[in-house]
Amino acid sequence: MPRSRGLRARQLHVDPAGLGGRPRVTHVTRELDRYAADALLRDGSSIHIRAIRADDKDRLQAHFHGLGFDSVRFRFLGAKKDLTPAELRYFTELDFSGHVGLVAVRRHDGEEEVIGVGRYICAEGNHRRAEFALAVLDAWQGRGVGTLLMEHLSRIAAADGIERFEADILASNRKMFAVVTALGFRVDERAQSDVVHAWFPIKLTPEALRASDERTWRAASEGVRALLHPRSVAVGLRAYPTLASIGKLVDLVIVAVPAAGVEAVVDECARTGARGVVVISAGFAEVSDEGRQVQRRLRDRVRECGLRLIGPNCMGVINTDPAVSLDATFAPTFPPPGNVGMLSQSGALGVAVLDYARALDIGVSTFVSVGNKADVSGNDLLAYWKDDPRTQVIALYLESFGNPRRFARLAPEVARRKPIVAVKSGRSAAGTRAASSHSAALSCLDVAVDALFEQAGVIRTETLEDLFDVVSLLATQPVPRGPRVGVVTNAGGPGILLADACEARGLQLPELSPQSIDALRAFLPVQASLKNPVDMIASAHADDYARAVEIVGADPSVDSVVVIFVPPLATSAAGIGQAIARGAGGVPLHKPVLTVFLSSKGAPPALATGPRGRLPSYSFPENAARALAAAEGYGRCCAPRASSSPTPSRSLRTRRLRPPSGWDSRSWRRRSRPASCTRAMSGA
Structure with a gap:
């Protein structure tokens, strides 16, 4: 990876002024020194990205020793055997203003392992330019770690007024050029012997946003694919006391133990190399604040370990693909194979949905009961179904939205390829209260949900009966070309x-x-x-x-x-x-x-x-x-076309919106316009 020109020998070996004991604390520092985010790699597994801390010195040294010869040479533009104490202080004790650094980590046996490091340093006397540097362990290269670090760094820098990134890159470092190109920015370069000086603006252009969305959707799709296409599952007639005692790698683990024991099981899943967990157990965010805290710990644990989790408080998953034939639910009915992907936020309702699908002979490609959506969400499943050749129609039963902004970008992309039919419950105050105690759903303004669905091209139905009526048509017949x-x-x-x-x-x-x-x-x-x-x-x-x-x-x-x-x-x-x-x-x-x-x-x-x-x-x-x-x-509304988003159409609903009593039509229109939908749902 490249060495930033801001990291030359003088700065590498001398503590910058003001970093003697503690980093200088500025307004930006108070936010960025606690920066943390979860992200998905290309294979769908998760990593944790956070700000570099002063206590990362040993982890950073271990990371350096894990780099191969070429990786060290690409990063420092020459050979290097070790990081000195002065360098470790410089690399870990940051002001998070002129010098910002992030690490990508995975957790093993309770300890963090640094798998990637990224940083930028502002040019002297010019805060609008910054030089960047990356280093990723050889075993993790090619999986998207460097791209994710660069994406987070560029957004942090742009928010702080920096306009351009630049770096000196060895001409033979093709991987670094691939990382920069993947960001979607326009890159300029100038060759200087065997070193190329590259620079690019970091403003989030539509092209860069599109590239970021595509990476996120592909990664989410791969994460769901690992859950729905396991090579091995820990179920069967023979019982084992622990996962380790099975003696074989298990891809997917179905957890149905008391809530108090779920965290220990997930820890064992991480130690034994499982890729996915479906937690049937209830007793988390849907029951109490304490349960919500446990659920957050569970989410953080699986993401730090690279697992994906469905649930908790869910019914399980089904994949009718004959090559997989997975039934990891407690439903008594296995649906006929077909082209409908189904999501249910309610487990019990999922049982009824599967039974109704069989009675109506509606073929299902995959079924997922997401429960409390601690990790895998409806957006992740939409990303998977978007490119799944076996799924031609998507049916959703939703009680809440976790990330409406992401839904607003993703759903139109999906709807241009295949129809999405949705029932969203919790319209009334009573329904919202019931949803929050049922699946830990957070309330959101129903007018905003209507606007979001119309903006995204989603067919909203009032009842499950209507949903099945529409799905039955779209799953078996072409979309009509006109109203006659x-x-x-x-x-x-x-x-x-x-x-x-x-x-x-x-x-x-x-x-x-x-x-x-x-x-x-x-x-x-x-x-x-x-x-x-x-x-x-x-x-x-x-x-x-x-x-x-x-x-x-x-x-x-x-x-x-x-x-x-x-x-x-x-x-x-x-x-x-x-x-x-x-x-x-x-x-x-x-x-x-x-x-x-x-x-x-x-x-x-x-x-x-x-x-x-x-x-x-x-x-x-x-x-x-x-x-x-x-x-x-x-x-x-959504027939394949060149436009970037479908034209809103009231006919996408199976009902018509009317102003509630006591509302004048002008205020109703102002409150229901699509442009405000994600703002109105920002608390969802």
Whole structure:
């Protein structure tokens, strides 16, 4: 790694003025000398980044001795055998104004190990320029440690008014050039023999912010992948007293012991090399302030040791990938494999969600019950699902937001690729109180949640029933390209109900083309209504359904098709289901086909036998209209486009916002505008 020109021999061997006993304390110092943050490496494991302290001398010396020959040469521009006491004082007793230093650490057996060191020193007489230096243990190079240190240093420096970083880098130090380039800044350089002088502005440009977000999302995705794709899991018929007694490396550990024993188990997980922990146990932040403190210690412990943790107070995780087939939950139901990624902040509700998914035949790719979200959050899972090829639709049950600003940047990126459907509970004061005692959820203004979801392109539903209705459509059918709906029914009343529900939600029932009407007239009875909705009357049989669905679906004025069936005495629902499935096979593939079976028996299995596979089915016309309107709004708002963020659209909600009683419309608009959503949720 490079040596900063501010770290030349004179400064390396002489204590800077004012650092005789304690560093000078300035306003910046009081903040930065306690600087600490957790970060994710490229493989998804975590490290702890903190300010260098005066008591780090032994750790820094051990770090130096762990550097290889080339790493020492790159860092100091020459060979070096040891750090002198004077150098150690200079490197650890900092003023955190003109000289700022950070270390990346991992904890082993209760002791910190320094794996990376980064610092910058302001140029003499020019506080707008600073020279930087990095050194990372050889075994940790290439994993993102240096990039993270540089990212934290550059943000600290920019906040303190520094405009530019620079350093002398050996021309052969390609890794350092890769670190600087990865930051997303524009780098200039000037060659001087075998040394290159490089400099770059550290202002956080959109390109740099984008690069930082992409690194964070990829790292979060890898961390979740390690939890959902373990190579080995500590479960089975044979029992072991400890993890160490297993005698093999365990990737994922499911913890279901009393809360008082969880910390000891996590410590053993770190010692034995586990990569992930799922804590089923309850009794943490959701029950008391003392439990909240224990949960914080648990979070800090796993992050210092490089683990990722789901929970506590959760139901577990599921991965239906046949190559993994992981069921680490206490749910009695294993869902069918499919393309829906599900998150539930409630464990008990997660059990019901899985049961409902199986009953509706909604295939699940992965399911995660996050519980109190001490470490792995909904944002981490969104980052994972964003690039997961098995997940095409994301369903969320949320009680709180941990980092709404990160959600506001990440969710639009995900929504442009695949739809996100969410239920957010805790709207009312009573609901908020219940959420805080249930999963340690923090309250947030519901108007802000609405604004955040609309800004991000998330489909918000009021109920779990609506969520499953929308997911059932999006998981099996294409997103509609427009609001025009063609309706085929064997009864006038349900068709009218559907027409009313569609129009109330911004959908349209256009007139069919003359060609379509002529084709329908050729086989339907004279009593049938050939307008849209097409009412074939109760005598319609299976072949009528198949032909009518294909004709209406092929009409150029129709973007989607809804087929309604009310079972008369003489007609078999199974035969009609098979005919609808056959007719749907003739509808252009970019148009969704929905069905409504007005029967207590529900839709027949034959509905899934056609070329398009399973067709979504609803018990009532209004359910189909709500789901279709939500999908159409998503398509209009978030269809792949070049813009950086989706256009807000009220149709992404399955309800309409109205000013509460006593509010005038102007103050309502001011409070509900999307620009203020993350500020309103900053305490969440």
